[in-house]
Amino acid sequence: MSNRSLRSDQVLVTIGTACTMSAVGSTETYQALVAQSEEFFPLAAFDAGLVEIDPEAPSAAQGMRWATGENAGEPVSLDELTRLHGAELRANTGIRHVPGVREVSPRVVTDIAAPLPHDLETVGLRRLAGLRYEDIRASGLKEMHGLFQNEPLLSPSLQAQLFAYGALGALAGLPRPLKDIVPNPFEFRVVAATAFGGNEGLGQWLRPDAPLPEGGIPKDVFAVRLAHSLGSHGPALVSTMLSPSYSISRVLKNPELRESLKSEDDVGFMRVPQAPFTAVGACASSLIALADIAPQLLFDYPGFQKPQMIVLTAADAALQPRYGILEAFGGGALMTGDKLAAKNAAHGDGSERTVHDSLAPFDIDADGTVVGHGGSGLLVTTLDFALRNQLDITSIIVGWGTSAEAGGKAHFAGVGFGGENALVQALDMAYQAHGYGVDDFQYLAAHATGTRTNSKTDLGTALAGLRGAAERQGREGELPKLFVGTPKAVGDGHTMGETGLKALSQALQFVLGRQAPGVPTLRRLDPDLADVGSHFHLQAEPSPGNADGGAVCATQGFGGYNGAVALRSATPEALRRYAGDDAVLTAYLEAWPTIRAEREKRERIARRSPKLALNMAEMHRWVGLE
Secondary structure (H helix, E strand, C coil), X not given: CCCCCCEHHHCEEEEEEEEEEECCCEHHHHHHHHCCCCCHHHHHHHHCCCEEECCCCCCHHHCEEECCCCCCCCECCHHHHHHHXXXXXXXXXXXXXXXXXXXXXXXXXXXXXXXXXXXXXXHHXXXXXXXXXXXXXXXXXXXXXXXXXXXXXXXCCXXXXXXXXXXXXXXXXXXXXXXXXXXXXXXXXXXXXXCCCCHHHHCCCCCCCCCCCCCCCCCCHHHHHHHHCCCXXXXXXXXXXXXXXXXXXXXXXXXXXXXXXXXXXXXXXECCCCCCEEEECHHHHHHHHHHXXXXXXXXXXXXXXXXXXXXXXXXXXXXXXXXXXXXXXXXXXXXXXXXXXXXXXXXXXXXXXXXXXXXXXXXXXXXXXXXXXXXXXXXXXXXXXXHHCXXXXXXXXXXXXXXXXXXXXXXXXXXXXXXXXXXXXXXXXXXXXXXXXXXXXXXXXXXXXXEHHHHHHHHHHHHHHHHHHHHHCCCCCCCCCEEEECHHHXXXXXXXXXXXXXXXXXXXXXXXXXXXXXXXXXXXXXXXXXXXXXXXXXCCXXXXXXXXXXXXXXXXXXXXXXXXEEEECCCHHHHCCCECCHHHHHHHHHHHHHHHHHHHHHHHHHHCCCCHHHHHHHHHCCCCCC
């Protein structure tokens, strides 16, 4: 069904693919694991800082050189890498036993978690992102060096680093510098989400378990204490790294520098980005953030300065400080070593569920979630803006919605009713605005916490939402079975506020026609799901994707927060549904194969190169008068 009444400036699209970092590793590492590619070990070794990869090489396995040690710079083969480091790379990836947890906090009830792989939580992510002191001092962002000291005083927190890596990494999808695509910084916005406002001190700079500097307690106690309460530090760091700003001391000496930031086109405005928008809505945070910013991208009101492009980003460092979140959840909601041993003993057939696959949504073994770290970033703009700037459109956002669950729920996640309203709203929008009915969606990126209770409400809410939307569309009969997938079962663990954006990034792969995860840990379907599960395709194998298909993401969170987003593949036929400048569309479609190929190469090079976040900030930031 076509709907030419909807204009191209009333349609939202994604640009490029999401940039992610999680317990499995970086975006490419994760995709290699989903696809069971031989590139997994080379990419994991790159994440770990063991090897450098020639960004231009067609395969990561073909372009490796040792990064450190006496053989630094020497080529390394896949066989040699696997022999020397394969077991280590596998063991330090995904869900795993975390040594020392009980010693750090004796009340913690489990040692199973999904922290970042390798050494990324200590110094590795700063290296990979380019956020070390020496990196910043030698860059165009040298005036920010105070935030990146080698001491853990003013260095960005782990959560802030995850924000910077994911959000700035997403800019690799752009064919030209952001400052050329969006000349006015005020028309750009960082839209962020996180689950735990109080966790990690909301951007804590001095980790409780970090050693104090030689001089003892930091001299600027006020600054450190203030940093403990800065909830916007991560999103603000991203915005600051892109801002055309100067240090205060330099401006005081050279007042003309401030004058250089005044807008010439918009008299009275300063040439700086809009303030970050941050949502704190538990697991549904990132989908709620998208639903809240979407109207602003489409809104038209006299005097309103609407964003032309946003970077949707989310990050959680839920295990810090001192693994307090594990204590807060307690053993009832978490998978523990004792539970895992009991499950394996009860199988009776000798089968063993390893710690890596201990988060098992929809399975009879689902007995607790596994908390982990993660960060993501994804570019969103309007179809009209993407066409005119020849940006690679990777999906069409055809619907979004939010709601609350109130039925007997108290503050728990996914144990009430009413959450299906978010999905009904998203599918209603897809139908009425874009002409896509419930039959046009084939993939469900599920919340999949890993508990039996939430497995039931996860699928139950999705089914209720599909049925509610079908009823509103006048559709009768049996609904199509959606393929169910979840990033968590691949080894990411539960990243809470970032989980919706991670699901969105996987749904995006599906509508691009690429492999998207199923539920790899599924072995024995929970018998309580026999009825509702029969309405979905639940399997361990990944889905091949559908380049002319649709996907929905639905996430439930503490406090009754729910978010849902519906995507459709961007195809020439799909883009022709909307009213706009036909000449612009024709020119875009002719160039699209080249635009797509160049974007894929650009993202691959950027994400296989060191200092991703710093390189993106230097390339894309708005510069003042130097």
